[in-house]
Amino acid sequence: MKAANGWSILLILVLLFAAGCKNTEPEVEKPDPMFPVMERVKSVAVTNDEGTEVLANLENEEVIAALLLGLHDAVPSYIEDPEPSGKLLKVKMTNESATQTYTVNDLRETDSLDYSVKIYVDNSDGPSRAWVLPTAWARLLLGYDSSMNEEPLLYASVNTLSNSVVVQSNRNMNRDSVDKAIKDTLVTSMMETNDQLDYHIYWSDPQRFVIRFAKVGEGNSLLFRLDGVMAETGESFASKSQPFRNQVIVYGKSSGLRWVNTNREIEREQKYDSAVLIQPIWSDNQQDSLLVYHHNDSQSLIKLSTGDIHAMNLTEWPQLKKGYGNDYGTGVLYADRFTSGMSYAVKENKTVYRVNSRTGEASKLYVSEKPIYGIAASPDNKRVAILVSSDSIISSFADLIVLNSLGKEIFRKNKASFSGHSDGFLFVYPISWLDNHRIGVIFQGKGDEEFLRGKAYINIEDASMKKEADVSLPDEAMQLLENYIGGTDAEILRVLPNPSGEKERYYAVQIAATGIWLIDVISHKVSWLGPGTLIQWNDLGEVVLWHSQDSIAFIGL
Structure with a gap:
């Protein structure tokens, strides 16, 4: 009997202990099932959080009425x-x-995977209860x-921190068409990662998803198009007036030079x-x-050919005259030729020097009365050509001046070069000697010419000029x-045929909206090499490019 009483007391203690433990657990607050919708609303005012x-x-x-109905749901x-x-x-x-007054948290442009919009009912301490709403309600x-009769449009933005693409629309989207559009057009700038891409599409509502x-990879960029996306109504989101509107580029996190062979393999970087x-x-x-x-x-x-680097260490510029500012970000510009380490350079777009790299x-060679746009050395390195502003202001036309090794002017041709831009902006004008008698200069953007880029x-022997369009x-x-x-x-900026081997097979192309492409005419193959700037082909048949989010100026002809 005593044993039975002992077990009874022990059982009671265990139950009391369990009950005590249960009571100490915090209760999980359940969300309110219904939003407290205000009745007979006459007006709705929306401001920023500060109310300003x-x-x-x-x-x-x-x-x-539609807003209130949305709040009910x-x-x-x-x-x-x-x-x-x-x-x-607010x-x-x-x-x-x-x-x-309610607080709305508009998350549509963030990389939020689950919500597009949250709305809060506030108390004296701030938001106290929350509900989730779709993109259509926020719009x-x-x-x-919907009465505005907008054409079907997509709005895509990239979050580089999370490698995400946020896409919104002004119509409910067909989900199957989204999957297909991405799969059909997704390409990468690095061949070895093309088959390893892992992505997921998160839908927060019918008008918003996050990829x-x-x-x-750090140096990898991604490109795809969403023109194939359809609305639930059967309408297409492809825009005729903005053909690249639905193109998306996720940029790599590193930049620099890249050498790519015709098999799209990166040889060096x-x-x-x-x-x-x-x-x-x-x-x-x-x-x-x-x-x-x-x-x-x-x-x-x-x-x-090798990627080997030699750092330039020229820091002293004797007898430097106060020069001009420019819009390309460096105070020195070298000529395009180094012979036994000797070349020419212009400092602050005014003073020309002969330099030993x-x-x-x-050593100072020449001081220009007008801003210098470009500089190039002759093949024998005994003369230097410069392009200077044709006018008293910084304008589109440039005069060609040739100096001998003593800095004496031996040739001039007025308005020899042209690059269409607004007055007052100083950019580099590409210039290069073809041989010891002919000089090539940029001539582009002039409306009365037969070509846009050329x-x-x-010829400095007879001052004759010949113009031709770019390839x-x-x-x-x-x-x-x-x-x-x-x-x-597509706005094509540069076309470079492979100068060696199969000249009519491979073409490297730079397009304003997308970057660099490699076209193989024989294999009918087009490959995206990434965003950035097309530089040139080297003697090994490799495409040299600058891979980065921002295109930079290439100053070769």
Whole structure:
């Protein structure tokens, strides 16, 4: 009997202990099932969180009724710790007797995977309860109602920190068409990662989704098009007036020079945080190097065939005259030729020097009365040509002046070069000697010419000038490119046929909206090499390019 009583007491103690433990657990607050919708609302005012900027004033009965109906359907949620950070709005709803203020957290442009919009009911301490709303409700709140008859549009933005692409629309989207559009057009700038891309599409509502890429290499960039996306109504989101509107590029996190062979394999790479100019350099009558200009007025001379680097260390400029500012970001510009380490340079767009890149010594040669746009050395390195402004202001036309080794002017041709830009902006004008008698200069953007992009060749023996258009893509290559990029409105900036081997097979092309492409006419293959700037082909049949989010100036003809 005593044993039984002992077990009874023990059982009671266990139950009491369990009950005590249960009572100490915090209760999970359940979200309110229904949003407390205000009745008989007459007006809705939307401002920024501080209340200093009015974003919308709504008084249309149908619009207000639709907003209130949306609030009835709001999905209960929680106040998270921390709350997702979006654009905070204050919404004041007013009826005949009262005004109620709510806080809206607009998350549509963030990389939020689960929510597009959250709305809060506030108490004295701030937001106390939360609900989730769709993109369509936020558009209606900000004055974009369905009666506006907008064409179907997509709005894509990239979050580089999370490797995400956020896409919104003004129509409900067909989800299957989204999957197909991405799969059909997704390409990368690095061949070895093309088959390893792992991504997932997160839908927060029918008018918004987020693509999250799991494995994107540091130097890899991604490109895809969403023209194939359809609305649930069957309408297409492809825009005829903006052909590249639905193109998306996720940029790699590193930049620099890249050498790519015709199989799209990266042979070598030289990373740089930044650069302002890239210039082809001749040495001993071979164009075998590149000069990369950096923001701190330093330069790196790079061998095209090997990637070997020689740092330029010229810092002293004797008898320097106060010069001109420019719009390309460096105070020194070298001529395009180094012979036994000897070359020419212009400092602050005014003073020309003869320089020794090996010893770092410079001697003043010439002072220009007008801003200098470009400089080039003759093949024998005994003369230097410069382009200077044709007018008293910085304008589009440039005069060609040739100096001998003593700095004496021996030739001049007025208005020899032209590059269309607004007055007052000083950019580099490419210039190069073809031989000891002919000089090539840029001639582009002049409306009365037969071509938009081209060159002029001046013979310094008789001052004659010949103009010609830049190389264009042959019809077959153009058709391949247009089929691949999905349109005919691409702005082609440069076309470089492979100068060695199969000259009519490979073409490297730079397009303003997308970057660099490699076209194989025989194999009918088009490959994207990434965003950035097309430089040139080297003697090994490799495409040399600058891979980065921002295109930089290449100052070769």
